[in-house]
Amino acid sequence: xxxxxxxxxxxxxxxxxxxxxxxxxxxxxGRTATRAISSFDASRYxxxxxxxxxxxxEEAGLTPQEIRRMDRSxxxxxxxxxxxxxxxxxxxxxxxxxxxxxSIGTAVGCTTSLEEEYVVVSDGGRKTLTDxxxxxxxxxxxxxxSSVAAEVAWRVGAEGPVNTVSTGCTSGLDAVGHAAALxxxxxxxxxxxxxxxxxxxxxxxxxxxxxxxxxxRNDDPAHASRPFDRSRNGFVLGEGAAVFVFEELEHxxxxxxxxxxxxxxxxxxxxxxxxxGLRSDGAELAQAVTAALAQARVEPGKxxxxxxxxxxxxxxxxxxxxxxxxxLGAHARTTPVSSIKSMIGHSLGAIGSLExxxxxxxxxxxxxxxxxxxxDPDPSCDLDHVPxxxxxTPVRSVLSTGSGFGGFQSAVVLTGNxxxxxxxxQ
Amino acid sequence: xxxxxxxxxVTGVGVVAPNGLGTEEYWAATLRGESxxxxxxxxxxxxxxxxxxxxxxxxxxxxxxxxxxxxxxDHMTRLALTxxxxxxxxxxAGPEExxxxxxGVVTASASGGFEFGQRELENLWSKGxxxxxxxxxxAWFYAVNTGQISIRNGMRxxxxxxxxxxxxxxxxxxxxxxxxRGGASLMVTGGVDSALCPWGWTAQIATGLLSTSEDPARAxxxxxxxxxxxxxxxxxxILVLEPEESARARGARPYGSVAGHAATFDPxxxxxxxxxxxxxxxxxxxxxxxxxxxxxxxxxxAAGLPDKDAAEAAALCEVFGPHGVPVxxxxxxxxxxxxxxxxxDLATALLGFRDGVIPPTVNxxxxxxxxxxxxxxxxxRAVPTRxxxxxxxxxxxxxxxxVLRAPVARRTPHQ
Amino acid sequence: xxxxxxxxLQDIVRALRAAAGAGDGIDLDGDIADVxxxxxxxxxxxxxETVGALEREYGFSMGDEAVQEAQTPGQLLRLAVEAAGGVxxxxx
Numbered sequence: 064x065x066x067x068x069x070x071x072x073x074x075x076x077x078x079x080x081x082x083x084x085x086x087x088x089x090x091x092x093g094r095t096a097t098r099a100i101s102s103f104d105a106s107r108y109x110x111x112x113x114x115x116x117x118x119x120x121e122e123a124g125l126t127p128q129e130i131r132r133m134d135r136s137x138x139x140x141x142x143x144x145x146x147x148x149x150x151x152x153x154x155x156x157x158x159x160x161x162x163x164x165x166s167i168g169t170a171v172g173c174t175t176s177l178e179e180e181y182v183v184v185s186d187g188g189r190k191t192l193t194d195x196x197x198x199x200x201x202x203x204x205x206x207x208x209s210s211v212a213a214e215v216a217w218r219v220g221a222e223g224p225v226n227t228v229s230t231g232c233t234s235g236l237d238a239v240g241h242a243a244a245l246x247x248x249x250x251x252x253x254x255x256x257x258x259x260x261x262x263x264x265x266x267x268x269x270x271x272x273x274x275x276x277x278x279x280r281n282d283d284p285a286h287a288s289r290p291f292d293r294s295r296n297g298f299v300l301g302e303g304a305a306v307f308v309f310e311e312l313e314h315x316x317x318x319x320x321x322x323x324x325x326x327x328x329x330x331x332x333x334x335x336x337x338x339x340g341l342r343s344d345g346a347e348l349a350q351a352v353t354a355a356l357a358q359a360r361v362e363p364g365k366x367x368x369x370x371x372x373x374x375x376x377x378x379x380x381x382x383x384x385x386x387x388x389x390x391l392g393a394h395a396r397t398t399p400v401s402s403i404k405s406m407i408g409h410s411l412g413a414i415g416s417l418e419x420x421x422x423x424x425x426x427x428x429x430x431x432x433x434x435x436x437x438x439d440p441d442p443s444c445d446l447d448h449v450p451x452x453x454x455x456t457p458v459r460s461v462l463s464t465g466s467g468f469g470g471f472q473s474a475v476v477l478t479g480n481x482x483x484x485x486x487x488x489q
Numbered sequence: 490x491x492x493x494x495x496x497x498x499v500t501g502v503g504v505v506a507p508n509g510l511g512t513e514e515y516w517a518a519t520l521r522g523e524s525x526x527x528x529x530x531x532x533x534x535x536x537x538x539x540x541x542x543x544x545x546x547x548x549x550x551x552x553x554x555x556x557x558x559x560x561x562x563d564h565m566t567r568l569a570l571t572x573x574x575x576x577x578x579x580x581x582a583g584p585e586e587x588x589x590x591x592x593g594v595v596t597a598s599a600s601g602g603f604e605f606g607q608r609e610l611e612n613l614w615s616k617g618x619x620x621x622x623x624x625x626x627x628a629w630f631y632a633v634n635t636g637q638i639s640i641r642n643g644m645r646x647x648x649x650x651x652x653x654x655x656x657x658x659x660x661x662x663x664x665x666x667x668x669x670r671g672g673a674s675l676m677v678t679g680g681v682d683s684a685l686c687p688w689g690w691t692a693q694i695a696t697g698l699l700s701t702s703e704d705p706a707r708a709x710x711x712x713x714x715x716x717x718x719x720x721x722x723x724x725x726x727i728l729v730l731e732p733e734e735s736a737r738a739r740g741a742r743p744y745g746s747v748a749g750h751a752a753t754f755d756p757x758x759x760x761x762x763x764x765x766x767x768x769x770x771x772x773x774x775x776x777x778x779x780x781x782x783x784x785x786x787x788x789x790x791a792a793g794l795p796d797k798d799a800a801e802a803a804a805l806c807e808v809f810g811p812h813g814v815p816v817x818x819x820x821x822x823x824x825x826x827x828x829x830x831x832x833x834d835l836a837t838a839l840l841g842f843r844d845g846v847i848p849p850t851v852n853x854x855x856x857x858x859x860x861x862x863x864x865x866x867x868x869x870r871a872v873p874t875r876x877x878x879x880x881x882x883x884x885x886x887x888x889x890x891x892v893l894r895a896p897v898a899r900r901t902p903h904q
Numbered sequence: 905x906x907x908x909x910x911x912x913l914q915d916i917v918r919a920l921r922a923a924a925g926a927g928d929g930i931d932l933d934g935d936i937a938d939v940x941x942x943x944x945x946x947x948x949x950x951x952x953e954t955v956g957a958l959e960r961e962y963g964f965s966m967g968d969e970a971v972q973e974a975q976t977p978g979q980l981l982r983l984a985v986e987a988a989g990g991v992x993x994x995x996x
Contacts, residue, residue, distance in 0.1 A: 161765065165754070170631075182614060184688070187615075188615035191687060192532065193607075193691045195694045195695070198691050199695070201695070206600050206693075207654050207883075208631065209653045209887060216886070221754055222754050223752075223754065225752070225754040225886075228649070229630070229650045229652050230649060231630060231632040237649060241651075248667065250751075265618060266609065269621035270625035273619075273623040273952060276626070331649065333594070333640075333648045335644050337947060338636055338949070339948075340948065347645055468636065470648075555925075557926075560923060560925050560953070623953040623956060624949065626949075
């Protein structure tokens with residue numbers, strides 16, 4: 064018998080709003096959370112804008128020791144996990160610990176804390192032989208990002224399979240796929256999974272500057288992230304986390320849980336082409352989409368919404384348009400395809416899970432979030448990109464796509480309608 | 490994961506280890522009991538409390554990789570690409586097997602390309618942000634080895650990267666098996682790590698778990714009463730995994746099969762509940778459909794710390810009984826290799842199947858009798874093994890256990 | 905010394921080699937001014953890395969559009985000379 068996997072809890076830390084409710088308020092209203100970087104002096108950088116979270120760890124419920132110990136990315140994950148657990152209504156303390164797992168995605172882990180500590184132990188970059196006597200006790204936790212999954216595991220008492228998934232910018236989709244796989248194969252009944260990243264730091268800005276990947280539209284940060292627009296000139300960095308409670312379907316039904324959606328399909332492929340470049344035909348992403356739809360047994364014509372990677376770089380949006388056309392065929396033009404990166408930027412590994420969260424909320428509210436800032440569509444990106452304003456429509460089957468450095472191409476298919484039994488076919 | 494008829498076999502092995510660059514070089518050194526642990530040479534360790542490491546010596550990246558790859562790769566990625574090349578060559582896999590949507594890569598990572606990262610952080614903070622390399626955008630991140638291996642070998646299938654500190658390498662191999670069960674045709678998997686730069690060293694010292702001994706013979710002595718910490722190393726192993734049926738159909742000669750796996754996580758620090766290593770062992774045995782009596786040898790995690798050694802020995806005693814199964818830790822010759830450690834143990838176990846021998850744990854004359862384990866010390870033990878268990882634990886509470894089975898027809902060396 | 909008087913194709917090739925590695929079977933010291941970067945085996949990141957090195961060495965700044973336009977070492981040289989305030993083609 065095939066075990067099915069549903070999402071019964073949702074938690075979000077996002078630019079423009081902490082918590083799923085505030086997050087949806089941003090997306091549903093097409094508000095942009097991109098702005099001039101405030102967390103450090105970015106005046107020397109080519110791109111000086113980002114979508115920052117107004118996050119106060121103590122207000123979010125973290126203790127002083129947790130705040131000292133955890134990198135910002137781990138703090139995001141912990142707070143989002145707490146919300147997801149509360150939303151699920153599951154009493155984790157009553158679950159058999161070895162049947163609970165964790166799957167947290169992150170692209171760059173604790174990079175912000177690593178850089179802060181580097182500055183100290185190297186004395187501002189002066190010492191190549193860094194001075195260990197100035198290292199904080201948690202330095203190793205910042206080095207190895209499995210510490211982020213460990214923090215979540217401790218919070219929920221998980222003693223089953225626990226992993227950090229780190230596939231760059233598809234981490235957030237791949238962590239969802241991994242969580243579902245653990246439940247489907249029987250390694251766990253409940254998995255707390257999602258993704259987090261807090262990459263707005265000098266070294267991250269500098270390396271994206273060096274490859275001119277980020278938007279230099281510094282004079283108009285609120286309108287800088289322009290997926291599918293003719294004037295797009297790069298992505299805008301973001302940060303945040305989304306964490307879910309994944310549950311085996313029967314487990315959820317037995318306790319009468321509210322079901323957000325079923326994780327019906329997941330697939331990933333590699334482009335085997337270039338660490339940062341994309342082939343214009345989008346063949347590998349198309350393959351991932353086709354495989355995920357097949358697993359979900361969802362015909363392309365039945366998709367109500369595609370949440371696109373839509374990063375706003377010249378090459379991504381062309382690549383993705385080709386991939387969607389190749390995989391959805393005639394339905395590519397009639398299915399709404401929007402990019403929420405227009406509003407909350409690109410939070411690297413976290414964004415895939417933030418996009419899955421957006422899909423769940425779209426299903427619940429029957430509303431497709433828009434692509435903000437899309438005033439002058441690129442004629443080559445000729446799909447229905449839901450410009451500027453959200454669109455009311457029933458959303459029962461959705462596809463979320465992701466593409467990232469290293470050649471990773473991933474697709475998640477969700478089904479259901481957010482009602483009591485998830486509106487799932489039995 | 491319930492047992493099915495589906496069998497995942499290992500058809501290729503590539504090793505880059507401190508005591509041997511290349512699979513047979515490593516294996517020969519390991520059987521001779523030759524250790525690669527010595528004073529660090531990559532930087533001057535004089536100012537640090539720990540000065541020994543397992544460095545891969547004699548590695549000339551230009552001899553293994555095209556010049557164009559060198560500016561964009563960290564040292565550990567060069568090692569990983571080299572190990573992958575060796576494994577793929579060993580498997581006899583060519584474009585027909587590799588250039589498909591069925592061929593994927595799953596690696597584990599612990600620290601990413603940290604040496605590259607230190608150099609670019611230094612450029613940023615000592616000279617300015619415009620001095621940061623364009624390659625920093627991917628050379629340091631945790632996904633880099635999977636990405637570079639898939640690109641170099643034209644593999645377009647399902648790929649992934651798992652991080653579970655030193656337990657991650659076994660989890661990655663299990664994930665590769667998962668992809669084969671899901672329809673993939675060939676997976677390149679394993680782990681290679683290195684953080685032997687001053688910045689990486691500083692971060693590793695922060696755990697307080699590294700040995701401060703200056704004597705290579707005394708620094709890493711797991712299960713001995715002299716256990717005083719571990720020695721960090723670099724390197725690891727990359728394996729080629731395929732479904733048994735298609736591997737045999739193309740004439741590949743399996744080293745053995747990946748029969749079972751389970752991963753668990755310890756309760757939070759301070760909890761009254763005990764560690765979850767035993768549960769991982771039992772889970773892996775159940776997944777493999779075997780009993781404790783079927784296991785011929787255990788490749789121990791071998792932390793080299795008294796409390797962790799005691800916990801591992803206790804779990805082994807509970808499952809196998811006191812002195813119930815031969816236990817070994819060839820990692821005493823390499824140091825702990827982070828995400829590379831588990832896959833290297835798998836490679837070692839497979840070679841042990843082939844040659845009918847259990848490699849020794851060096852530098853431990855006698856295990857602490859309190860541990861009640863049958864530790865293979867001093868010399869290789871010439872005993873045929875058909876089923877092996879490998880254990881790996883990671884910082885923070887990660888446990889991973891994997892069961893390997895010897896092939897029905899034994900593979901002979903240098904066939 | 906001013907950059908525009910001294911920057912030559914050899915400087916471009918030297919920067920390419922240092923930033924992105926030498927070729928596989930391609931003679932970078934040959935007549936490559938009009939051979940495309942992709943034919944020479946250099947991808948966009950290799951060109952960006954080279955541009956970064958030139959910018960730091962000579963203290964000028966090459967615009968994004970300029971970098972996207974440069975398809976050959978010769979074109980990159982002209983853009984570099986231009987950015988340095990010199991006369992294009994002078995040293996090639």
